[in-house]
Amino acid sequence: MSVVGQGIDRTDGFLKVTGGATYSAEHGLARLAHALMVLSTIPSGKISSIDDIAARAMRGVLAIMTPQNAAQLPPQKRPPPGAMGNPRLSLLQDNNVQYNGQPIAVVVADTLEHAQDAARQLRVHYVPAKAVLGFGEAKKHLRTPASQPERPADTTRGNAAGNMAHASIKQDTLYTTPIENHNPMEPHATIAAWDGDMLTLYDSTQNVSGVRKTAAKTFGIAPEKVRVVCPFVGGGFGCKGNTWSHVMLAAMAAKMAGCPVKLAIERTQMFAPVGARPMTEQRLRLGAAKNGKLGAVLHDTVSSTSFVDDFTEPCSAVTRTLYNTDTLHTTQRLATMNLGVPTYMRAPGEASGSFALESALDELAYALKIDPVQLRLQNYAETDPEKHLPFSSKSLRECYEIGAQKFGWARRSAAPRSMRDGSTLIGYGMATATYPAHRSPAKASAIIHPDGSAVVRSGTHDLGTGTYTVMTQIAADALGLPVSKVRFELGDTDMPAAPVSGGSQTVASVGPAVYAAATAARTKLAAMALADEASPLHGLRIDDIVADNGWLMDRAKPQRREPMAAVIARHDGTPVQADSEAAPGEEKRQFSMHSFGAVFVEVHVDADLGTVRVPRVVATYGVGKLMNEKTGRSQLMGGIVWGIGMGLMEKTEFDWRYGRALNANLADYHVPVNADIGSIDITVLDEQDPHINVLGAKGIGEIGIVGVAAALANAVYHATGKRIRDLPITLDKLV
Ligand code: MOS
Numbered sequence: 001m002s003v004v005g006q007g008i009d010r011t012d013g014f015l016k017v018t019g020g021a022t023y024s025a026e027h028g029l030a031r032l033a034h035a036l037m038v039l040s041t042i043p044s045g046k047i048s049s050i051d052d053i054a055a056r057a058m059r060g061v062l063a064i065m066t067p068q069n070a071a072q073l074p075p076q077k078r079p080p081p082g083a084m085g086n087p088r089l090s091l092l093q094d095n096n097v098q099y100n101g102q103p104i105a106v107v108v109a110d111t112l113e114h115a116q117d118a119a120r121q122l123r124v125h126y127v128p129a130k131a132v133l134g135f136g137e138a139k140k141h142l143r144t145p146a147s148q149p150e151r152p153a154d155t156t157r158g159n160a161a162g163n164m165a166h167a168s169i170k171q172d173t174l175y176t177t178p179i180e181n182h183n184p185m186e187p188h189a190t191i192a193a194w195d196g197d198m199l200t201l202y203d204s205t206q207n208v209s210g211v212r213k214t215a216a217k218t219f220g221i222a223p224e225k226v227r228v229v230c231p232f233v234g235g236g237f238g239c240k241g242n243t244w245s246h247v248m249l250a251a252m253a254a255k256m257a258g259c260p261v262k263l264a265i266e267r268t269q270m271f272a273p274v275g276a277r278p279m280t281e282q283r284l285r286l287g288a289a290k291n292g293k294l295g296a297v298l299h300d301t302v303s304s305t306s307f308v309d310d311f312t313e314p315c316s317a318v319t320r321t322l323y324n325t326d327t328l329h330t331t332q333r334l335a336t337m338n339l340g341v342p343t344y345m346r347a348p349g350e351a352s353g354s355f356a357l358e359s360a361l362d363e364l365a366y367a368l369k370i371d372p373v374q375l376r377l378q379n380y381a382e383t384d385p386e387k388h389l390p391f392s393s394k395s396l397r398e399c400y401e402i403g404a405q406k407f408g409w410a411r412r413s414a415a416p417r418s419m420r421d422g423s424t425l426i427g428y429g430m431a432t433a434t435y436p437a438h439r440s441p442a443k444a445s446a447i448i449h450p451d452g453s454a455v456v457r458s459g460t461h462d463l464g465t466g467t468y469t470v471m472t473q474i475a476a477d478a479l480g481l482p483v484s485k486v487r488f489e490l491g492d493t494d495m496p497a498a499p500v501s502g503g504s505q506t507v508a509s510v511g512p513a514v515y516a517a518a519t520a521a522r523t524k525l526a527a528m529a530l531a532d533e534a535s536p537l538h539g540l541r542i543d544d545i546v547a548d549n550g551w552l553m554d555r556a557k558p559q560r561r562e563p564m565a566a567v568i569a570r571h572d573g574t575p576v577q578a579d580s581e582a583a584p585g586e587e588k589r590q591f592s593m594h595s596f597g598a599v600f601v602e603v604h605v606d607a608d609l610g611t612v613r614v615p616r617v618v619a620t621y622g623v624g625k626l627m628n629e630k631t632g633r634s635q636l637m638g639g640i641v642w643g644i645g646m647g648l649m650e651k652t653e654f655d656w657r658y659g660r661a662l663n664a665n666l667a668d669y670h671v672p673v674n675a676d677i678g679s680i681d682i683t684v685l686d687e688q689d690p691h692i693n694v695l696g697a698k699g700i701g702e703i704g705i706v707g708v709a710a711a712l713a714n715a716v717y718h719a720t721g722k723r724i725r726d727l728p729i730t731l732d733k734l735v
Contacts, residue, residue, distance in 0.1 A: 003473045003483055004695070007630030011488070012232075012468045021232045024204040025189035025264040032191070033062050035253045035263040036115040037246055038105035038122055039272065040097045043338040043659030044131035044307075047095040047104060051123035055107065058121060060114030063257040065106040066122075067092045071252055074220035086214050087309040087341040089245040090273070091252065097126065098307045099339050100659040101272025103245050108257045131338040132307075134656045135279060138335035139302060145312040145334050153312075155320060157386070158327035163296035167287025171364055175284065175356035176726045177709075178651040179304065180277040181661070182345055183671060186234025187270050192250040193260035200227045203247055206236040207500035208459055212493045214243040215251060230491040236463040237642075238344035241502040244274045271652060271664035275343030278304040278313045282356035292370045292378040294325040299357065304342060305334045311342040315353030318706075321594065322357065322434055324381040338659050344502060346642060347702035350435050351709070355646075355727060358431035358710030363723065366416070372430055372714065373400050373409065373598075384592030392591035393689035393698070395622030396432065399598040402683055403430070403620040407600035416721035425605040427719025431707035433597035433621070437698040438505040441583035443496030444513035446475060446521040450573040452550050452565035453485045456518060460490045460498035460510045465701060466631030467506055471514050473628060474695065478518035480547020480564070488514075496579060504595075504699035507627055511695045512582035520578035522547050528576070529567045536562050587691045595698045597621035599640070599707045603715040610734030612716060614644055615678040617708070624689040624698035632700055636682050639704015645672045646705065647712035648728050 015021040040047075050066045070092035090103045097104065105122060109115035132138050147153045164170060191202040199219070205211050208228040216223040233240065250263035265274065280303045287296035303313035316330035345351070365372040380397065383390050404410070412428040413419055419426040444458040456475040462468045471488040479486065489495065496517075498510050526545040529535040529552055537545060537552060537560065546555045553561035568576060587593075600618040605611070617640055626632040649670035653662040663669045689696045709727055716734070717723045724733050 003476050004627055005625065005629060007628055008469065008473065008483060010466060010469045010631065011472050012462065023186055023189070023232050023234055024191065024202045024230060025262060027191050027202045029191060029193055029260040031259045033108050033110060033257055033259050033261050034112040034115045035106050035108045035250055035261045036112070036119050037103045037249065037263065037269060038107060038119050039269065040100060040102040040104045042097055042126050042128050043100040043133060045097050045126050045128035047097060048125045048127050050105060055118040055121040058114065058118045060110040061107065061118045062110065063108040063253060065092060065253055065256055066104070067095050071255065073218060076217060086210065086242050087343070089248055091245060091248055099272060101340060103249060103273055106249050106253045108253050108261055131659055132336065133338055133659045135281065135304065135335060138304065138337045142302060142333040142335060145310060145332055151314060154331045156329050160296045160298050160327045160329035163327040164285060164287040164298065167295045168290050169288045169364065169367055171286045171360065171367065173284050173360055173363060173725060175282045175359060177280045177352045177355060178727060179279045180345060180646065180650045181271045181652050181669065182237050182239035182275065183270060183666060183669065184235025184237055184239070187265040187267055188240065188244065188246060188274055189264040190247045190250040191260060191262045192254040194254055197221060198225050199251055200229065201247065201251065202229050204233050204240055205230050205243070206233065206240040206461055206463060206502050208461065208491060208493050209497050210500055211243045211247060215248065218248050226493070228493045230461060233461055233463045236501065237346045238348060238502060239275045241344050241500055242275065246273065267666060268664045271661040272340040275341060276652065277345035277352070278311060278342035280313055280315055280352050282315055282353070284356050284360040286360055286364050288364055288368065290368065292368050292375045294323055294379050295327060297325050297328045299330045301331065302333045302335050304339065305336050306339050306341045307336055309341045310334060313342065313352055314349035315356065317349045318353040318434060319357050320386040321384055321592065322381065322432060323379040324385050325379065326385065346639070347435060347706050350702065350706045351646060354431065354706050355709045358707055359713050359725065362429065362714040362717065373404055376400065376432055387592050389590065389592040392587065392593045392691035393622065393624060393687055394596055395685050395687045396596040396598070398685055399596055399620040399622055403598040403600050403618055406681060406683065407618040409600060416718055423607045425607050425719040427603045427605065427715035427717070428600070429603070429711045429713070429715025429718055430598060430600045431710035431714060433599055433703050433707035435504060435595050435703040435706055437508060437593035437595055437692055438503040439508040439584045439693060440499035440505060441581060442498045442509040442513040443579065443581045444510065444517040445496050445577060445579045446479065446517040448479065448521050448525055448564060448568065448576045450565060450568045450575065452563060454479050454481055455487050455489060456514055457489045457495040458498045458510050458514060459493055459495035460506055461501040462490060463501055465635055466628055469631055470507060470627040471510065474511050474514050475518040478515050479522050481550055485550065504701035504703070507697045508693050508699050511627070511697060512693045513580055515694055516580035516582050517578050520580050521576055524578055525564055525567055525576045526552055528571055529562065532567070532570060534570055535567065536560050591691050593692055593698065595621065595623040595700070595703045597703055597707070599711045601711045601715050603712060603719055605716060605719045605734065610731035612648055612729060614712070616681065618681045620683040620685065621703060622685045622687040623700050623703065624687055624692055625696035626684045627695070627697055632684065633682050635700050636704040637680050639702065640680055640708055641672050641677055643705040643708020644676065644712070646727065647709035651728050
């Protein structure tokens with residue numbers, strides 16, 4: 001491999017900066033109408049009637065779809081509540097309202113403005129019912145989520161409670177994290193077009209195959225009748241992993257209006273019907289010996305969920321694998337509220353769970369007067385303590401070492417409030433990062449054309465992460481072609497199927513399929529040359545042939561060679577194609593697979609005002625082989641920036657009387673901007689993982705955010721002596 005790993009520029013960069021990249025709402029279709037969702041304004045109850053007479057008479061209105069006239073959809077066999085996957089959708093099949101912001105009608109008009117105008121004229125009458133709102137209220141009726149394979153609600157190893165009683169140091173602390181909403185630059189958007197019984201959806205999604213499946217099920221049609229197209233995504237972060245109501249509503253509206261329909265979600269509508277990170281309350285009990293050895297770990301999580309469907313934020317997953325303790329007890333419970341269904345948000349479980357675990361360890365370090373890094377080393381897991389398997393690779397020790405050294409951790413004076421510069425309190429904090437290395441089966445195809453260029457395809461996605469670029473690199477290396485001669489295409493169910501681009505698994509899943517397809521196409525071409533008397537390579541064995549820069553050559557005598565294009569030319573110019581599938585194998589049962597990292601942060605807290613600034617972050621990761629130095633680093637940096645948002649800013653505020661988000665816009669819902677970010681120093685170790693997949697890549701999509709909020713809380717404590725166990729760490733909590 002020669003191009004893989006290099007920090008080449010994004011292959012789709014030119015299209016993006018010149019406006020040539022077509023996002024979902026931008027596909028131009030003839031007779032395209034505009035649809036707008038109308039959302040409920042009560043959290044619980046029934047719609048008694050919707051008066052649409054005035055709205056229907058308005059200019060440009062093509063259709064108004066409500067529970068009164070929406071097409072009756074075929075009944076569906078639904079997975080039991082709590083089964084992870086696509087949530088139950090609100091498709092106007094009944095009059096029930098289960099949260100504020102639930103889709104209750106769709107207005108279609110010739111222009112967006114006409115649709116907006118008509119939507120305002122709808123008169124919705126409700127019979128409100130009592131809503132369960134607020135965490136305190138919801139916690140009165142806790143439920144245990146249905147256990148999933150590999151995701152039990154509760155786990156036990158050893159006698160944690162018994163060991164706890166005998167520990168020399170006992171710690172019992174409660175951490176809370178708020179509801180957060182996804183705010184990718186590109187909100188959800190769908191264009192739906194019917195051609196007879198054939199449905200095409202241009203949808204901003206992390207899972208074209210998943211959207212196809214949901215549409216086929218929803219409308220009772222064969223999956224082959226649904227095509228989903230998504231060449232560009234302006235950020236996903238988990239909210240586009242599921243198919244939400246608006247996608248199906250767009251298709252229903254298109255059928256009703258008799259023309260293609262565009263439904264682009266407004267920013268405000270990002271705050272209810274399309275998922276959120278649930279709020280959590282996590283109780284962490286740690287028992288330790290004086291030397292810091294953990295004798296008992298108990299992690300009890302309550303996360304919020306909805307009445308529409310369940311979602312469980314798996315906070316204790318991180319606690320089960322990160323440290324070496326053979327006495328552990330974890331539980332997950334659900335508190336149900338009249339809110340929208342929560343969903344995956346970048347590093348679901350790990351981001352929120354590590355805030356509790358890594359804050360608790362920091363508290364323990366102070367109680368024991370042990371350096372926080374030392375405490376983690378004292379409990380270092382050489383093998384997976386939950387699965388009792390070796391790690392496919394783990395460089396966490398090096399991450400701590402290199403991170404601490406680059407950060408200057410040794411300069412930290414141990415006592416809280418002991419480092420300051422005038423009225424600025426200075427704090428150092430650190431935390432561990434980890435995320436599982438997932439992989440799913442994926443398919444790809446590769447075609448070498450007579451001009452010596454190649455097109456490689458897989459129905460995967462580029463969420464802005466660099467999939468186009470990285471897959472081009474992998475294909476170019478495997479084909480023996482320069483990057484400029486390879487075009488990678490993605491985002492279409494007409495292409496070989498790939499899994500959801502979630503769980504940080506795209507490179508690890510699709511990369512091997514692309515590698516296999518490209519290798520197969522190259523091998524096919526080489527075999528054609530060997531069998532061809534006109535080829536200078538005639539008679540060589542297949543293993544003797546290497547491909548480089550568009551040439552096939554004899555490994556032993558590289559002067560003996562010919563251009564790949566020449567082979568095809570002699571074979572009637574017929575393109576050479578290979579299709580491949582790649583899937584995880586035995587290694588999945590033999591190894592525990594995780595990425596690891598260490599995050600060090602410095603905070604400056606204004607002693608009088610409580611404002612927190614983050615002048616620098618130093619982070620080190622072991623993520624296997626990095627496919628592209630530039631896009632990889634960018635992605636990790638994005639995760640850290642979001643971690644700063646999670647630690648210091650992000651929170652969806654609700655009016656708990658009505659269950660409505662109060663800050664449903666980017667002015668009031670704070671995310672970091674450039675001025676909030678100081679220096680971010682990222683080191684990716686040169687980690688070899690021979691087990692994980694043919695590329696040695698473990699995935700980097702989510703690990704960047706993990707640990708950052710805890711590192712910040714720990715640094716804030718170091719600076720101020722105030723332990724904030726409730727995110728985000730805003731100034732009101734510090735003054
Ligand atoms: Mo991710 S939160 O699985 O996109």
